[in-house]
Amino acid sequence: WLAQNDAPNDFVIPEGMRRKTPLGCTTFGLKGKEVSLVCFRAGNTVAQLFMIDRNALENPPPKDPSFERMGDWSTAVYSKGNLAFMVAAKLPMPEVQSLFAGAPIAMLRAFVAQP
Numbered sequence: 001w002l003a004q005n006d007a008p009n010d011f012v013i014p015e016g017m018r019r020k021t022p023l024g025c026t027t028f029g030l031k032g033k034e035v036s037l038v039c040f041r042a043g044n045t046v047a048q049l050f051m052i053d054r055n056a057l058e059n060p061p062p063k064d065p066s067f068e069r070m071g072d073w074s075t076a077v078y079s080k081g082n083l084a085f086m087v088a089a090k091l092p093m094p095e096v097q098s099l100f101a102g103a104p105i106a107m108l109r110a111f112v113a114q115p
Contacts (some may be wrong), residue, residue: 013038013049014049014087014099014100015099015100016098016099016100017040017047017049017087017099020040020041020042020047020099021040021041022038022039022040022041023039023040023041023046024038024039025037025038025039030052030056031056033052033053033056034052034053035050035051035052036050036051036052037049037050037051038051042089042091042095042099043091043095045089045090045091046089047087047088047089047091047096047099048087048088048089049085049086049087050085050086050087050088051083051084051085052083052084053082053083053084054079054082054083054084055082056084057084060079060084061077061078061079061084061085061086062078062079063078063079063080064078065077065078065100066078067093067096067097069093072090073088073089073090074088074089074090074091074092074093074095074096075087075088075096076096076097076099076100087099
C-alpha cells in the first residue's frame with residue numbers, strides 16, 4: 001500500500017517491532033515530502049514508526065538510534081540507507097529500547113548511555 005501511494009516503503013522494521021501486531025499504515029505530507037507511518041500494538045498502547053527520505057531533513061539523525069524522552073513519549077531516531085526514522089510511543093524508555101532487540105552491536109552500545 002505504501003509503494004502504491006508513492007510513500008517511503010523500502011525499509012526494515014526494527015527487530016523488536018516485528019514481534020508486535022501491526023495495526024495499519026498511512027501517509028501524510030510534511031513540508032512537501034511524503035512521510036510513511038506504520039503503527040504497531042505495544043502493550044496497551046501504540047508504537048508509531050515514521051519514515052521520510054533523509055535528504056528531506058536539514059539535520060537527519062545518525063545511523064545508530066538516539067533515544068529521548070519528550071513528555072509522556074519515548075522516542076528513537078535513526079537513519080538507514082536513504083530513509084530517516086522515528087519511533088514514538090507512550091511507553092517507558094526501556095520498552096522503546098527493547099523494540100531494537102536483536103539490533104547490531106553499534107545500536108546496542110547507544111542504549112548503554114541512555115538514562
